[in-house]
Amino acid sequence: MPDAQHPGSSIPEKPALEGLEAKWAEIWEQRGTHRFDRAAALAAGEDAVFSIDTPPPTASGSLHIGHVFSYTHMDLAARFNRMSGKQIFYPMGWDDNGLPTERRVQNYFGVRCDPTLPYIEDYKPPLEGGANSDGSGASSKAADQVPVSRRNFIELCERLTVEDEKQFEALWRDLGLSVDWSLSYRTIGHEAQIAAQRAFLRNLARGEAYQADAPTLWDVTFRTAVAQAELEDKDQPGAYHRVSFASAAGGVDGSGAVEIETTRPELLAACVALVAHPDDERYQALFGTTVTTPLFGVEVPVLAHHLAQKDKGSGIAMICTFGDVTDVVWWRELDLPTRAIIGKDGRLLAEAPAAELFSDAGRAIYAELAGKTVFSAKARTVELLRETGALIGEPKPITHPVKFFEKGDKPLEIVATRQWYISNGARDEALRDRLIEAGRSIDFHPDFMRVRYENWVGGLTGDWLVSRQRFFGVPIPVWYPLDAYGEPLHHEPIVPGETNLPVDPSSDPAPGYTEDQRNQPNGFVGEHDIMDTWATSSLTPQIAGGWGVDDELFHLVFPYSLRSQGQDIIRTWLFSTVLRAELEHGRVPWHNAGISGFIVDPDRKKMSKSKGNVVTPAAMLEEHGSDAVRYWAASSRLGTDASFDPQNPKQMKIGRRLAIKVLNAAKFVLSMPSVEPVETRSSVETPPSVEPAETHLDTVITNPLDIDMLAELSRVVAQATTAYRDYDHARALEVTEQFFWTFCDDYLELVKERAYTGDASSVTALRKAIDVLVRLLAPVIPFASDEVWSWTHSDSVHTAAWPVVDELAFAGGPRGVLPAASAALIGIRRAKTDAKASQKTGVLSATLAGPAIVAEALEDLKAVGRIAELSLIAADEVTVTDIVLDETPVA
RNA sequence: GGGCUCUUAGCUCAGUUGGUUAGAGCGCCACGUUUACACCGUGGAUGUCGGGGGUUCGAAUCCCUCAGGGCCCACCA
Numbered sequence: 030m031p032d033a034q035h036p037g038s039s040i041p042e043k044p045a046l047e048g049l050e051a052k053w054a055e056i057w058e059q060r061g062t063h064r065f066d067r068a069a070a071l072a073a074g075e076d077a078v079f080s081i082d083t084p085p086p087t088a089s090g091s092l093h094i095g096h097v098f099s100y101t102h103m104d105l106a107a108r109f110n111r112m113s114g115k116q117i118f119y120p121m122g123w124d125d126n127g128l129p130t131e132r133r134v135q136n137y138f139g140v141r142c143d144p145t146l147p148y149i150e151d152y153k154p155p156l157e158g159g160a161n162s163d164g165s166g167a168s169s170k171a172a173d174q175v176p177v178s179r180r181n182f183i184e185l186c187e188r189l190t191v192e193d194e195k196q197f198e199a200l201w202r203d204l205g206l207s208v209d210w211s212l213s214y215r216t217i218g219h220e221a222q223i224a225a226q227r228a229f230l231r232n233l234a235r236g237e238a239y240q241a242d243a244p245t246l247w248d249v250t251f252r253t254a255v256a257q258a259e260l261e262d263k264d265q266p267g268a269y270h271r272v273s274f275a276s277a278a279g280g281v282d283g284s285g286a287v288e289i290e291t292t293r294p295e296l297l298a299a300c301v302a303l304v305a306h307p308d309d310e311r312y313q314a315l316f317g318t319t320v321t322t323p324l325f326g327v328e329v330p331v332l333a334h335h336l337a338q339k340d341k342g343s344g345i346a347m348i349c350t351f352g353d354v355t356d357v358v359w360w361r362e363l364d365l366p367t368r369a370i371i372g373k374d375g376r377l378l379a380e381a382p383a384a385e386l387f388s389d390a391g392r393a394i395y396a397e398l399a400g401k402t403v404f405s406a407k408a409r410t411v412e413l414l415r416e417t418g419a420l421i422g423e424p425k426p427i428t429h430p431v432k433f434f435e436k437g438d439k440p441l442e443i444v445a446t447r448q449w450y451i452s453n454g455a456r457d458e459a460l461r462d463r464l465i466e467a468g469r470s471i472d473f474h475p476d477f478m479r480v481r482y483e484n485w486v487g488g489l490t491g492d493w494l495v496s497r498q499r500f501f502g503v504p505i506p507v508w509y510p511l512d513a514y515g516e517p518l519h520h521e522p523i524v525p526g527e528t529n530l531p532v533d534p535s536s537d538p539a540p541g542y543t544e545d546q547r548n549q550p551n552g553f554v555g556e557h558d559i560m561d562t563w564a565t566s567s568l569t570p571q572i573a574g575g576w577g578v579d580d581e582l583f584h585l586v587f588p589y590s591l592r593s594q595g596q597d598i599i600r601t602w603l604f605s606t607v608l609r610a611e612l613e614h615g616r617v618p619w620h621n622a623g624i625s626g627f628i629v630d631p632d633r634k635k636m637s638k639s640k641g642n643v644v645t646p647a648a649m650l651e652e653h654g655s656d657a658v659r660y661w662a663a664s665s666r667l668g669t670d671a672s673f674d675p676q677n678p679k680q681m682k683i684g685r686r687l688a689i690k691v692l693n694a695a696k697f698v699l700s701m702p703s704v705e706p707v708e709t710r711s712s713v714e715t716p717p718s719v720e721p722a723e724t725h726l727d728t729v730i731t732n733p734l735d736i737d738m739l740a741e742l743s744r745v746v747a748q749a750t751t752a753y754r755d756y757d758h759a760r761a762l763e764v765t766e767q768f769f770w771t772f773c774d775d776y777l778e779l780v781k782e783r784a785y786t787g788d789a790s791s792v793t794a795l796r797k798a799i800d801v802l803v804r805l806l807a808p809v810i811p812f813a814s815d816e817v818w819s820w821t822h823s824d825s826v827h828t829a830a831w832p833v834v835d836e837l838a839f840a841g842g843p844r845g846v847l848p849a850a851s852a853a854l855i856g857i858r859r860a861k862t863d864a865k866a867s868q869k870t871g872v873l874s875a876t877l878a879g880p881a882i883v884a885e886a887l888e889d890l891k892a893v894g895r896i897a898e899l900s901l902i903a904a905d906e907v908t909v910t911d912i913v914l915d916e917t918p919v920a
Numbered sequence: 921g922g923g924c925u926c927u928u929a930g931c932u933c934a935g936u937u938g939g940u941u942a943g944a945g946c947g948c949c950a951c952g953u954u955u956a957c958a959c960c961g962u963g964g965a966u967g968u969c970g971g972g973g974g975u976u977c978g979a980a981u982c983c984c985u986c987a988g989g990g991c992c993c994a995c996c997a
């Protein structure tokens with residue numbers, strides 16, 4: 030391994046990409062190339078800071094190609110701005126709390142959490158790595174999992190996530206992310222817990238966080254409430270059951286009955302009303318009357334509400350507490366009683382809340398259904414309805430979308446529970462307007478992504494449910510006093526002081542109480558819920574920036590310059606971060622939001638694990654090289670989906686070819702006889718106006734072709750810089766790459782004969798061009814770039830100054846010498862190709878037609894074409910009008 | 921049902937405020953082993969710019985409309 034101060038300064042015999050990742054990752058770490066220089070930032074002011082709010086990947090998940098894609102986009106911005114003289118604040122976090130970790134720990138170690146169990150010292154879990162050898166699959170079955178205490182469970186979570194995070198970090202280093210690894214954080218870490226609890230307590234103090242006992246979407250597998258942002262529709266088989274209710278008022282058309290259609294007959298015991306549209310003629314006479322439920326014999330009212338749809342089913346619906354979210358709306362707006370029968374385990378409650386209203390037969394029926402799952406209760410109910418004749422016809426099978434927790438595999442139920450909420454604008458128009466306004470003051474890249482944010486804000490149906498009935502997460506930092514009967518006073522929560530954070534109310538006693546008063550009358554009880562993982566992730570700018578802990582740093586980096594993320598988490602991470610910043614700081618958390626597209630397979634389908642079309646990033650980096658993979662990612666603009674065919678990854682080969690070409694071209698240029706060393710301004714500290722080593726370029730570079738090449742390059746510098754400033758890295762790469770290939774294929778060929786002789790103009794121009802090109806390409810191919818840079822510099826290209834037009838100002842504007850010479854060169858090559866001759870075949874004489882400017886490169890054309898006699902006649906287009914090859918075989 | 925987005929060569933994509941004959945890379949074909957590069961070089965062929973209509977001297981580009989793909993949201997009796 031080379032010395033960090035003087036890395037491999039010798040040019041290898043045969044430059045190669047292999048090994049560059051490991052070599053440079055280590056040198057960058059040793060040198061602190063990517064460190065945030067706080068002192069310099071303080072001295073230069075916050076305008077000189079470029080801060081990035083990075084997405085903490087789910088530590089228990091696996092990284093896929095989509096991560097590589099969007100994290101590379103973010104790194105391009107970091108590297109460009111670093112070279113532009115900014116102090117880069119580029120932390121990296123791991124999202125390690127939450128359900129994915131719990132589930133992975135259950136599978137990996139074969140355990141499940143049972144909070145009633147005592148802690149066991151030095152606990153040895155039954156499994157290491159799960160039943161599957163890769164440790165990732167659904168290995169241990171739930172029934173086989175050994176129950177362990179909450180503390181043991183959390184210890185296992187922490188143990189596993191630390192291991193996962195090491196692997197993630199290694200991958201990111203391999204990819205060449207220029208993260209300052211001293212700034213890493215974990216969403217379950219000490220600092221994150223403090224920030225999450227402090228923010229929550231401030232929300233509480235301002236009235237933005239509150240409790241409500243209300244119907245909540247509930248996952249029966251994980252036994253936790255879930256939020257709107259975590260919902261996902263899944264198509265499920267179901268059936269319409271037509272059920273007859275007896276009507277004392279005569280029913281429809283005097284039939285004595287009202288028929289409804291339902292997909293959830295098992296909820297019949299929870300029926301509280303029927304509802305039809307107020308304008309529906311069929312039911313006008315029945316509004317205000319009552320009907321009797323089949324099987325249970327409960328009298329329920331027939332009501333009118335505008336949400337009822339005339340054309341759906343029979344036009345009249347059964348309202349149950351609670352079959353779906355529309356039921357909740359009706360229940361609330363029609364002021365109906367609560368007779369919920371589904372428990373938190375997804376089974377019918379042992380005691381029905383309305384049992385006293387049931388008929389005797391109804392009570393017997395319910396006794397049979399109690400304890401059954403929704404699935405078996407439904408089957409039995411249908412049998413009973415059929416036996417009693419209340420089922421009209423046979424159930425009609427349908428497929429319909431049903432709400433699921435995005436990580437769950439059973440339909441959500443609606444259960445009335447006490448939960449914590451944070452205002453998000455759903456019920457507060459003023460806040461919603463502020464959030465929309467906040468979105469408008471962020472520059473989205475591309476701009477249309479803002480619409481997704483606005484749609485989400487505008488479509489919110491309820492406040493943010495932040496409490497989760499889980500174990501591995503940041504505890505909600507409150508306790509409740511118990512009255513003389515031992516009943517908790519939920520409306521009088523006890524809160525800790527901010528200086529005492531973090532707290533765990535399930536193990537720390539409430540302030541002013543002692544631990545032996547826990548769960549005692551007149552004592553206290555700790556809140557056992559934890560926060561939604563987004564309640565922590567929404568504070569990544571605050572956590573990474575030292576909010577409330579290190580105000581000097583926080584003011585330096587907040588609001589951040591850039592949030593970079595995928596489009597799939599606009600509704601969760603982006604929205605919630607804007608919300609928390611608005612509530613806490615009254616301002617937006619960042620100036621720019623760069624939104625990456627996602628990866629689609631050749632069939633235009635989104636890559637996902639469930640479809641089995643993912644490729645592991647580590648294997649990809651290994652196979653193609655990191656620069657090649659980065660090139661592929663950099664070729665796609667923000668917001669644009671990129672296709673990737675794992676079976677045929679030819680797209681990676683293009684970047685690989687570019688990186689290899691850079692190594693070889695640089696080596697070739699540097700092998701030319703050196704006339705006068707060209708020292709370039711290479712330190713960010715050097716003021717741009719002082720370039721002593723370069724002032725003589727214009728006296729050395731005198732050949733018109735050389736000057737024109739640099740003039741073209743100057744234009745490329747301007748275009749690439751503008752593109753990077755606009756977060757259009759793909760455009761920057763495109764113009765740079767196009768010039769680079771012209772430089773290699775045409776210019777380098779044209780001047781190499783001249784350069785071999787030590788011609789000062791061409792050699793100096795070549796070196797200058799390589800020097801600029803390597804810097805232009807450094808964000809995209811950082812490994813090859815720094816390798817090349819190290820051959821002539823002692824510092825890193827990544828802390829070198831981004832090229833500026835002033836460096837090449839002496840060249841003036843492009844005059845067209847290079848394009849004209851290229852066209853002439855192509856003509857000469859074509860003549861040789863047409864004659865099936867080698868390119869090194871000599872030419873006795875040739876005539877070029879073309880504009881006069883070609884004359885300025887005539888000597889170079891003669892040299893590269895091995896042309897003895899070359900004449901030029903005037904024409905608009907460059908063509909070869911006459912050519913006589915030397916047929917003498919080359920010795 | 922609403923919103924956003926896309927449709928250009930066999931494939932992946934550029935195409936700026938409307939302006940000559942619509943471009944690149946890959947792939948394909950031919951040629952070439954040249955003292956940077958065989959992980960190579962040189963050259964070549966390849967299009968009804970999704971369909972239709974309109975505005976204009978002029979449309980891949982602007983407008984309308986239709987079709988198709990993708991994503992997000994809503995609906996869930």
